[in-house]
Amino acid sequence: GENVEQHPSTLSVQEGDSAVIKCTYSDSASNYFPWYKQELGKRPQLIIDIRSNVGEKKDQRIAVTLNKTAKHFSLHITETQPEDSAVYFCAENAGGTSYGKLTFGQGTILTVHP
Amino acid sequence: DADVTQTPRNRITKTGKRIMLECSQTKGHDRMYWYRQDPGLGLRLIYYSFDVKDINKGEISDGYSVSRQAQAKFSLSLESAIPNQTALYFCATSDHQTGGPNQPQHFGDGTRLSIL
Numbered sequence: 001g002e003n004v005e006q007h008p009s010t011l012s013v014q015e016g017d018s019a020v021i022k023c024t025y026s027d028s029a030s031n032y033f034p035w036y037k038q039e040l041g042k043r044p045q046l047i048i049d050i051r052s053n054v055g056e057k058k059d060q061r062i063a064v065t066l067n068k069t070a071k072h073f074s075l076h077i078t079e080t081q082p083e084d085s086a087v088y089f090c091a092e093n094a095g096g097t098s099y100g101k102l103t104f105g106q107g108t109i110l111t112v113h114p
Numbered sequence: 115d116a117d118v119t120q121t122p123r124n125r126i127t128k129t130g131k132r133i134m135l136e137c138s139q140t141k142g143h144d145r146m147y148w149y150r151q152d153p154g155l156g157l158r159l160i161y162y163s164f165d166v167k168d169i170n171k172g173e174i175s176d177g178y179s180v181s182r183q184a185q186a187k188f189s190l191s192l193e194s195a196i197p198n199q200t201a202l203y204f205c206a207t208s209d210h211q212t213g214g215p216n217q218p219q220h221f222g223d224g225t226r227l228s229i230l
Contacts, residue, residue, distance in 0.1 A: 006156075009154070031215075031216060032215075032216035032217075034218050034219075042223075043204065043221040043222060043223050043224060044157070044204070044221050045221070046218040046219075046220075049216075049218055051216055089156055089157065093215075093216060100145055100162075100164065100208055100210050100215065100217065101147075101159065101162055101170075101172075102159075102219060103159075104156045104157040104158075105156055106154060106155060106156040107154075107156045
């Protein structure tokens with residue numbers, strides 16, 4: 001079955017630094033990789049996603065990279081701000097008959113210190 | 115998204131009680147999902163529904179049942195609640211009818227369930 005490993009589980013950075021969170025997956029059929037941000041007490045919200053036909057996608061200070069050969073994808077946040085503090089989840093969708101069904105990583109608690 | 119509404123937002127109940135959590139959406143999405151969130155374990159899929167006639171078990175369906183009463187409504191039941199079902203429960207939706215195979219999921223605000 002699908003499996004997603006997410007690292008690190010916690011990440012602490014100073015404001016203005018970059019943060020990188022990495023996820024590895026096991027199913028070579030995986031073809032969709034969203035990232036969600038969950039602030040304390042709130043719902044998970046999509047911040048960026050990437051499909052398997054591209055290697056990188058950017059949206060202002062956040063970017064996602066995908067290495068299909070190595071089966072890993074990463075979230076990059078540049079110029080971090082205190083409001084970036086949250087739990088971040090990666091996910092993957094294996095496609096095929098189970099397309100639409102996401103498997104989530106365990107989450108990364110990001111703390112940005114002013 | 116305010117378009118995905120979960121009720122109740124909080125519930126405290128006793129072991130052995132039957133509980134129903136409800137989810138309704140105004141997004142017109144065809145697919146709906148129920149997840150459980152525990153600290154350090156991320157989001158784990160309980161059940162999912164591709165349409166009204168299609169219900170599928172997720173990775174942790176034991177002890178739970180669901181009903182898709184309409185395209186817009188998907189309820190989760192705990193027939194006889196036990197303390198280790200204490201968790202935060204999220205409903206989510208996605209649009210594959212018009213959007214194609216790879217679509218994001220949109221979450222409700224969650225139901226915090228405590229079983230004593």
